[in-house]
Amino acid sequence: MQLLQVDNLHVAYGAIRAIQGISFHVDAGEIVTLIGANGAGKSTSLRTISGLLRPYRGDILYQGESIVRTSPERIVKAGISQVPEGRQIFSTLTVMENLQMGAYTRRDPQEIESSMQRVFRSFPRLQERQSQLGGTLSGGEQQMLAMGRGLMSMPRLLLLDEPSMGLAPILVDEIFEIIKAINAQGTSILLVEQNAAMALSIADRAYVLETGRIVLEGDAKSVLRNPQIREAYLG
Amino acid sequence: MNRILAKTLLRPVVWVIYAALAAGLLYGIGYLVQLNGPTYFAQAILDGLRLGFVYALIALGYTMVYGIVRLINFAHGDVFMVGAFASYYAVARYGWSFVPAILFAMVICLLLNIVIERVAYKPLREAPRIASLITAIGVSFFLESFTALRFAFSADYITYKRPFEVTVWKFWGLSITNATVIIVGVTLALVLGLQYVIRRTKIGKAMRATSLDKSAARLMGINVDGVITFTFALGAALAGAAGTLYAIAFPQIWTFMGIMPGLKAFTAAVLGGIGSVPGAFVGSLLMGTVDVLVVSFLPLGSRLRDLFAFLVLIVVFLVKPTGIFGEPQVEKV
Numbered sequence: 269m270q271l272l273q274v275d276n277l278h279v280a281y282g283a284i285r286a287i288q289g290i291s292f293h294v295d296a297g298e299i300v301t302l303i304g305a306n307g308a309g310k311s312t313s314l315r316t317i318s319g320l321l322r323p324y325r326g327d328i329l330y331q332g333e334s335i336v337r338t339s340p341e342r343i344v345k346a347g348i349s350q351v352p353e354g355r356q357i358f359s360t361l362t363v364m365e366n367l368q369m370g371a372y373t374r375r376d377p378q379e380i381e382s383s384m385q386r387v388f389r390s391f392p393r394l395q396e397r398q399s400q401l402g403g404t405l406s407g408g409e410q411q412m413l414a415m416g417r418g419l420m421s422m423p424r425l426l427l428l429d430e431p432s433m434g435l436a437p438i439l440v441d442e443i444f445e446i447i448k449a450i451n452a453q454g455t456s457i458l459l460v461e462q463n464a465a466m467a468l469s470i471a472d473r474a475y476v477l478e479t480g481r482i483v484l485e486g487d488a489k490s491v492l493r494n495p496q497i498r499e500a501y502l503g
Numbered sequence: 504m505n506r507i508l509a510k511t512l513l514r515p516v517v518w519v520i521y522a523a524l525a526a527g528l529l530y531g532i533g534y535l536v537q538l539n540g541p542t543y544f545a546q547a548i549l550d551g552l553r554l555g556f557v558y559a560l561i562a563l564g565y566t567m568v569y570g571i572v573r574l575i576n577f578a579h580g581d582v583f584m585v586g587a588f589a590s591y592y593a594v595a596r597y598g599w600s601f602v603p604a605i606l607f608a609m610v611i612c613l614l615l616n617i618v619i620e621r622v623a624y625k626p627l628r629e630a631p632r633i634a635s636l637i638t639a640i641g642v643s644f645f646l647e648s649f650t651a652l653r654f655a656f657s658a659d660y661i662t663y664k665r666p667f668e669v670t671v672w673k674f675w676g677l678s679i680t681n682a683t684v685i686i687v688g689v690t691l692a693l694v695l696g697l698q699y700v701i702r703r704t705k706i707g708k709a710m711r712a713t714s715l716d717k718s719a720a721r722l723m724g725i726n727v728d729g730v731i732t733f734t735f736a737l738g739a740a741l742a743g744a745a746g747t748l749y750a751i752a753f754p755q756i757w758t759f760m761g762i763m764p765g766l767k768a769f770t771a772a773v774l775g776g777i778g779s780v781p782g783a784f785v786g787s788l789l790m791g792t793v794d795v796l797v798v799s800f801l802p803l804g805s806r807l808r809d810l811f812a813f814l815v816l817i818v819v820f821l822v823k824p825t826g827i828f829g830e831p832q833v834e835k836v
Binding site: 358 | 705708709711712715716718719720721722723724725726
């Protein structure tokens with residue numbers, strides 16, 4: 269079943285056309301990755317799906333319904349959550365308060381509490397640091413907090429923007445293990461990465477973006493084997 | 504390396520400067536105390552703090568709105584004026600007592616500010632910041648002049664009818680009125696209530712999150728426009744209470760009465776660190792005290808008070824633009 273379907277999407281910042289007609293989809297239960305160089309339009313795609321940007325052409329269907337005119341808060345409520353690039357932790361809110369903000373669209377305090385416990389099970393370090401200010405965490409802990417915060421809305425689809433950025437290799441491994449675990453619990457994942465090798469190693473399918481267009485798509489293993497991709501992104 | 508060395512060598516110099524400032528302050532206080540006696544001085548401090556409490560209620564609105572939309576809402580002083588008039592009508596025309604009158608003023612100001620935000624500022628949210636600033640000044644002029652029309656509040660000075668009789672108590676030669684007690688009590692209650700809202704409630708946390716990072720707040724599902732409107736409403740309710748309390752302390756009102764208290768509360772907010780709630784409170788108490796000390800001790804003090812207030816503003820901008828509680832870098836894109 270197609271959870272998310274992006275159809276011939278065009279997005280511009282003023283006169284600059286960042287995305288020029290891309291189409292891709294995420295099926296329920298999948299990990300799909302968008303890879304490509306800086307400025308290829310990966311983050312723009314995610315920001316458009318989340319409703320922060322409006323496309324000037326094309327459509328985005330979530331569970332069969334168009335969401336291009338839907339407000340960001342309704343999109344979160346419908347089950348799409350984004351962990352933004354650079355983490356964007358609320359630096360002077362505590363770890364606990366950051367997580368509470370992730371559950372902003374939800375009402376039932378008991379359900380929120382059980383989500384919080386689940387996040388703490390995935391990220392025990394967040395529990396230890398729950399009353400610390402977000403800005404005082406290390407880079408890896410901030411990434412965990414950003415992901416935990418993204419999970420607090422109980423998303424069906426999690427959008428991850430460069431989760432490995434600026435992290436030490438050992439932390440990158442840990443983060444990707446957690447992404448796999450989140451997926452195994454039933455959350456579909458759309459992953460944007462510059463670390464193409466890492467992204468392809470856990471993804472089911474991949475799309476390669478170049479200057480706002482999709483130049484290659486397929487299952488992750490075949491993309492990984494593609495000689496041009498090996499040369500351009502995997503060194 | 505050189506910079507670090509210079510810093511280490513300069514540190515004792517900075518201490519000497521601070522010590523000199525502290526000594527100067529102590530000497531100044533001693534001088535003022537012996538000038539007219541300790542009771543006169545203590546009375547001036549007391550009156551200054553009382554004025555500072557009223558400034559605090561205004562300054563909180565400036566600082567909260569700035570924290571969320573990075574706008575100095577110059578119309579805020581005029582919302583305060585409308586608060587004074589709203590409670591005047593409630594008391595003088597309808598014979599309401601204090602509590603309903605101040606609540607009425609708060610509600611009127613809250614509604615007024617929501618309209619101002621929706622009509623004047625929201626359409627300019629994505630425009631350069633200077634556009635909203637100029638608009639704020641325009642809204643300020645509009646409120647002052649429109650309310651001065653004959654069919655509105657009129658341009659006359661109006662004697663404010665207090666909702667209660669003033670009684671004066673004497674303690675060791677100091678006079679304290681029931682009005683003072685009410686001003687301090689109401690302000691403290693409102694400030695503590697505000698602190699509770701900002702620290703503990705869901706909407707308060709959303710306010711803090713929004714002021715830190717609007718796009719991240721949107722990704723959490725926070726309705727950022729709603730949070731901004733809520734912030735304007737909250738600030739205006741405090742300004743409405745301030746208008747009522749100010750009129751009780753200085754019972755003469757007119758439509759241009761908001762300009763000076765507004766500017767001084769703004770100065771106080773900058774002094775405390777714009778964007779900081781505790782800063783606005785502490786800055787206001789300092790501001791009120793300076794204000795009354797100038798009036799009480801300087802010849803022609805009542806004419807010089809405004810000069811001194813803005814001298815404070817200039818000095819803060821020169822010496823420490825981030826204010827007492829301000830963070831080093833507040834700007835964030």
